[in-house]
Amino acid sequence: MTEREVRVRFAPSPTGPLHIGGVRTALYNYLLARKLGGKMLLRIEDTDQNRFVPGAEEYILEALAWCGIVIDEGVGVGGPHAPYKQSERKPMYKQYADQLLADGHAYYAFDTPEELDAMRARLQAAKVPNPQYNSITRTQMRNSLTLPEDEVKGLLDSGMPYVIRLKVPRKEEVRFQDLIRGWVVVHSSAIDDKVLMKSDGMPTYHLANIVDDHLMEISHVIRGEEWLPSAPLHVLLYRYLGWEKTMPQFAHLPLLLKPDGTGKLSKRDGDRLGFPVFPLEWRGIDAETGEPTLSRGYREDGYLPEALVNFLAFLGWNPGSQQEIFSMDELIQAFSIERVSKSPAKFDQNKVKWFNEHYLRAKPNAELAPYLLKALEEQNILCSPARAEQIVSVMKERVSFPQDFWQEAQYFFQAPGSYDEAVVSKKWNPQVSAALAAYADALPGTSEMTAEDLKARFSQTMEAQGLKTGQVLQLLRVAVTGRAAGPDLFETLAILGPTEVAARLRVAITTLG
RNA sequence: GGUCCGUUCGUCUAGGGGUUAGGACAGUAGAUUUUCAUUCUACCAACAGGGGUUCGAUUCCCCUACGGACUACCA
Structure with missing residues (x-):
């Protein structure tokens, strides 16, 4: 071959x-x-x-x-086999059904839905293990196998609704080799006479x-x-x-299974456990209530496509090596169908998040800055791309999603409205206040200063005040940003600039005493 | 119910007749960062059960249990 x-x-x-x-x-x-x-x-x-x-x-x-x-x-x-939408290919299917009919591998069936229901009910009542339209039951139904030829012709001519069913042999082993599972063997008695053409003239999936x-x-x-x-x-x-x-x-x-319990992953699980099961957000209509529905998407939740793809690739496949991080090109190189596993996989929210953090950190600042810039624009805050890059650069190690940038970096644009309670009540005192005031005074009235200089000036000031830097460091952060935690403090101060830092310190000192 | 598929740490998985059963995520602890996070290190943690086959089975075979899919004029 x-x-x-x-x-x-x-x-x-x-x-x-x-x-x-x-x-x-x-x-x-x-x-x-x-x-x-x-x-x-x-x-x-x-x-x-x-x-x-x-x-x-x-x-x-x-x-x-x-x-x-x-x-x-x-x-x-498009392409050489267009159209690629089955509804537009409707006229093509009939001839193949006719071919099957002509070869005796298919037949017309005129049973109404009620008759089919009655048949299944009858079989169930008789405790037939597998009620289906098959080589045995078709002999009792209304189809071209049981009806006289001229009656069939009459029914067809009269426009009576009909379907075309596959005539599945009674006793035959059907086998095929699955690339993942090996030989799969099924006896034909387990397969029913599937509908091939529906009464509306459309083919079925099969x-x-x-x-x-x-x-x-x-x-x-x-x-x-x-x-x-x-x-x-x-x-x-x-x-x-x-x-x-x-x-x-x-x-x-x-x-793909639900993260908890068992069973196939469904939309409901996403809503219940709070993670998206769709790549993109979807606005739909609830089939039962008619209410509009909103399903979250990975894209809108801040996942990077490369993270989702990497994660998904590993759900049921692995390269056999220890490498976990793969770009699309690397996946293509490493992929093989033989290494796809047979057993189902549970969806792990932690792992996708980890992949996302990884890819976020690996991204150049220039690609990350737009996320922050976009949020700032929505807030009507002006910011140069260069400054946004500086901010995401110090911030990206500590966020999971791009939308966290604005959330975590607000204080770069707005002086704190409040100060971390826990830290203030525990550590703030007049001596610290005086020391920070001294630091504010020691800062030059310029807009730029390096993190190193900022740090050196701080150390000198604290020494002069008879304090260890460690005692005041976190208060300095709280006074300037309002928060107890954040990226490297002096990097933060450098981005803010000495003038702004001094101003914020004076406000904090007035506010906190 | 029937048919088919599956079963290694909590999760994703590697491995395969003799291994200290490996990695990653999560969790825990420590180091670094005079803060938090990052990073690094360590720890915790698994072959569903029972029979075979075999000198030896987690690995091969059978059974059981459990899980899943399918069982429509839906895909």
């Missing part, structure tokens, strides 16, 4: 914001495509018109772009998926484990359509 071009696809359905688990699936697809020099496609699976959510498609595109996942072909970029993957020449299907049970059905479809030789390879990814 000749080497086939690697083509993978991410195929979400536009039923709402993209779940973080979906982002990881997209990421793994992308990493494999890039690693193997292949193509990454994006296909929108919107065959269920009832579940269409406005804005979801745009959301998916924006989320992937934010994460740095580049689509080579598909929705949003048919559309196989047809599109084949037409788009997909080489690897990488998707969540929730698809594992239906994979044998898909294998059957490839076989009946005559496409088995070019059937893609399957890889079923382990699921």
Whole structure:
């Protein structure tokens, strides 16, 4: 067999914001495509018109772009197999269903939803272990296998609603090799006669998926484990359509679980535990109450995309080395499907936060400064980019998110309105007050002074006052910034400048006595 | 219920017939920073249980337990 071009696809359905688990699936697809020099496609699976959510498609595109996942072909970029949205490919599917029909691998079924419910109820009452529409029960239903040919024709001609179902063989082992799990074997009796074409003329996921993957020449299907049970059905479809030789390879990814307890990670967990489960913020409408809803996003919560991507990559995969920090390019180099683990992973909020802090600290000040500048602009505070860079430079070691810069650095722009109570009541006294007054007097009336000089002047002053610097240091911070903690004190004073520092000290001395 | 998948520190995981079972996050302690944070160091902490196979099993096999997914004219 000749080497086939690697083509993978991410195929979400536009039923709402993209779940973080979906982002990881997209990421793994992308990493494999890039690693193997292949193509990454994006296909929108919107065959269920009832579940269409406005804005979801745009959301998916924006989320992937934010994460740095580049689509080579598909929705949003086009390509040789356009259209890439299944609703726009509707006319293409019928012929394949017809082919299956003609070959005796599918049949028409006219059962109403009520009849189907009744059938399941009957089977359940009879304690049938696995109630389903299958090789046994189909003989008792209204379909082209049980009805006389002319009656079927009549029903079809009369416009009677119908579906097309796959005729799954009664006794047959269906097997395929999963790249992550090895051989998976399922007996055909466990698979039911899945609907291929719905009564509204749209294909179901099962048919559309196989047809599109084949037409788009997909080489690897990488998707969540929730698809594992239906994979044998898909294998059957490839076989009946005559496409088995070019059937893609399957890889079923382990699921992402809630951080506490067990179970699949869901939107509710994010709300309950206070962390986002979506890459971007999403404003939706509650399906039940009709109330507008707001779901938090990693982007809006201050996570850097490279941190999220690095974290997500490690949820179910590892390079086998001790290295933890990976850029997208490094991930591409290191990635291999064989090293994806089989077992599900719990979502760890601490770890994402740690990755974020890491990437924040690694970022150049010039890239961080805009975050602070933006907050300042909202507050109508003027600040030069150079000064903002100085501030983020001393601040970035101690924050977790970009929005913390403004929160933690306010005192660079506003004199403190109050002073840390605990420190003042414990350490403030007339001697300290006098010493700080002396320091204020010792500062030159200039706007600039280095941290070293500021420190030297402070030491000299304290010595002259007969105090140890350690006794006064924290009070100096409180008097100037109002806070008990912060970045290097003399760096802080240097950014403020001696004039401002002296002024603030005098206010503090007046206020605190 | 049935089918399928899974199970190494609290979490993400490495490893693999003989190892002091390794790393990271979190936690704890110490050092540095005459403050807090950062950083550094140390500590804590795991092979679900039971049977086999074997000289030897955490590793291979079986069973049990537990967890999960699926079981729609949803994807």
